[in-house]
Amino acid sequence: MERKIIKTGDGSTTIHIPEWNEQYHSKHGAIQEAYHVFIKHGLEICNLDEISILEIGFGTGLNCFITYLESLKNNKKIHYTGVEAYPVANSIVFELNYPEILEAENIASIFTKIHAVSWNEKQEISEKFDLEKQEKKFQDISVENTFDLIYFDAFGARVQPELWTEQIFEKMFKALKKDGILVTYSAKGSVRRAMQAVGFLVEKLPGPPGKREMLRGIKSDIK
């Protein structure tokens, strides 16, 4: 499928797929959305010194890069696993303006390093941050009791409804440790119900700019 780089509302770029009229991030602001959904409502409420994160849809590596930047501020140890079946070509990745917009040009080499990590091999980005990029389909995830936090960042249910089902959320629920958290930009009723059906305690939270709400699920014993 054709992929085009476009500019979003906060000046950061993203990838647009004309065939689906779908983007890798919100058109209102790629970086704003990533911080709001995954950092503010995910990473920041994870009260652990060492956090294992699973990203559903590694894509451009933006979420991974901002998680790395956050880990520098809070001195947490991060184990990051990004699953992706269709890696983005480096010729596109390095056209994206994330290091510049994040004013992280002094560590743009980290963005490069993240993308240089070989697929299916755990590698250290720094002493406090390791990364494993797994080239496979979400449908093939079968780990249990492994992650503290999931960034659920699949393309929307409009274009990939098969990724927002009870079957997939069941895999996510199993992959989380007890009290683990899943955050997603979606606020669809059908998504909320699928998450609840597999056992998540689901909260609606204010969405990022341009979106009223988003969802967060906790793997809690308390219902």
Ligand SMILES: C[S@@+](CC[C@H](N)C(=O)[O-])C[C@H]1O[C@@H](n2cnc3c(N)ncnc32)[C@H](O)[C@@H]1O
């Ligand atoms: C919304 S984008 C992810 C954006 C990404 N988190 C970022 O920060 O750039 C969704 C990603 O899911 C990937 N994808 C789509 N279907 C998939 C599947 N069945 N299994 C694994 N990856 C898939 C796409 O290639 C795309 O990179």
